[in-house]
Amino acid sequence: MALGFYALSLWRKVWSIQRQQRNATREQQQRLGEDLKILASSLLEGQLPLIEGAIRIKVLLDNFDIGLSQDSHCQVFHQLYEATAHVPTHADWKALDKTSRRQHEKNFSELELQHKAQARESARWLLDAIATWPSRA
Known part of the structure; x- marks a missing residue:
C-alpha cells in the first residue's frame, strides 16, 4: 500500500513537470510568434x-514552426539567408577593409532589388499565417 502511494506521488511529479514543459513550450511559441509579427511588420513598414529582416525571420521561423518555415511563401527568406550566409558579422564585419565591405553592400543592394517585392509579399502572407497559426497546430 505504501508503495502504491509512493508511485502515485512520483507520477504526480511527472505529470506536473510535463504540464510545466507544455506551458513553457506554449509561451515560447507565443513569444516567437509575436517576434515574427514585429519583424514582418517592420519589414513591411521599411x-x-x-x-x-529576412535573416531574422528565417531563423525565428525555423524555431517557431519548421513546416511554416518550409512553406513556399517563405522561400525568399531562405534564399536571402543562404545568399548572405558567408558575410562576416559583428566584429568580423568591422574588421573588413572598405573594399570588401563595399562589395558586400553592393551585393546586398542587388539582392534587395531582386527580392524586395517577393519578400514584402511573403511578410504579408506570414502575418496572416501567424494570425491563424494556433488553429494550424
Missing part, C-alpha cells in the same frame, strides 16, 4: 533593412 523600419528594418530587407536583408537583416
